[in-house]
Amino acid sequence: MTARRFKGRFAGKVLIVTGAAQGIGRAVAIRAAQEDGQVVFVDRADFVADTAAEVPDAQTAAFNADLETWEGAAAAMRFAAETFGGIDILINTVGGAIRMRPYGEFDPPQIDAEIRRSLMPTLYCCHAVLPHLVARGGGTIVNVSSNATRGIHRVPYSAAKGGVNALTQSLAMELADRNIRVVATAPGGTEAPPRRIPRNADGDNEAEKGWMGEVVRQVKQSSLMKRYGTIEEQVAPILFLASDEASYITGSVLPVAGGDLG
Template sequence: MTMQRFAGKVVVVTGAAQGIGRGVALRVAAEGGQVVLVDRADFVAQVAAQAPEASAVGFVADMETYEGARAAMVFAAQRFGGIDVLVNGVGGAIRMRPFAEFEPAQIDAEIRRSLMPTLYACHAVLPHLLRRGRGTIVNVSSNATRGIRRVPYSAAKGGVNALTQSLAMEYAEHNIRVVATAPGGTEAPARRVARNPEGDSAQERIWMSEAVRQVNESTFLKRYGTIDEQVAPILFLASDEASYITGTVVPVAGGDTG
């Protein structure tokens, strides 16, 4: 093992302004990588500035649109001369409520938030990886493919898992690995951008507490994980240490496989 696992590599991390994505991006930079931090929050540039000088740059893009995904990959390739690794960190449940209580537009919003950015980014990065003749994609999925109060989100992350496996099979002949982690509940600092901009009603807060209780009861370790505990396996899968791993979704949820 080397703590310069990403020396000479260009890594794009989406959803990098906060949470797991932020942790991944800063660790990659600390391990020698050149990093493009992508987020639709404009303070992503402030996060990039915390990395070693000249090793990281922020890029503002809405990854829920294909144009945003394409623009991010073009920027990264032009800035650093190509792309070696993509870490897809955009996603997250917007609301938690019984499925019958979701409105159709809310279902669409969950799919758009937690499936489409990964689908779009994978498609947009492929020409750059093919040009390199190799590459790695790490998708951040979720063990909430089995869970309560977030069925649309679960469906979106199930799509990420299927995408990971199918894309890995299709592009293995091009020396492109596609893998994923499936985080469980994770303790994180307060979000600077709200999960649900409309705010949660009193009833929604009750439903959320029910989901949190289910997560804690389902994990063998009976606790949430930490950001560092989620970042470490992502970095391993993104590195050459995992060169014989592809098409795999690794649960990182204290024993709950989702």
């Protein structure tokens, strides 16, 4: 007797996951494909295609784009719509603090770089996906923010993620009557494998290593559970919010940080 195969939560859905080459984005995209979604893995790293090929028998595609530009975001959305016939769900995971240092130690170009990295890809992708979701008759956007809107040594990053929270709440109000939900998670510190491409290509100097240690201590102390989360503990709420199980949730930013609300 052949075992019955149950369809996953994302059967019949087309998802775009940004930042899908590594980290939380990679894990989200792989799990969505395992749950029968048609998934477009988007990243500016060339090895995103290798990541997209990791799920046997899944319907996946990969696209290289610089999402810090509107043109890159729009190209990614066009590719997904042309490849799978439309878009149902966008999950924005691109972001992450490039440097850890007291605010007064940041140079103006470094401040600009933090905002470009952790706000603009989400802002641009939300804008670029809208015509595709409207054409589909509705859909869902899940933004990955951070509880670091209250934290030390990363003020520009914190400001960028505060912008993601405001974007989520305002856009949800604006799009509710178009059958489009906009939600976010706010992860805390998360244990992850070493990045193949580091956020700070110049490497950390000795002072930055010290400031990073202070951040780690603050993050663990602020968490009621006194620890970092796992990648799996971040993926589950992201995909819950993306799924039809969360159909009556919009405009919410869900902290996933062991009790630290940010």
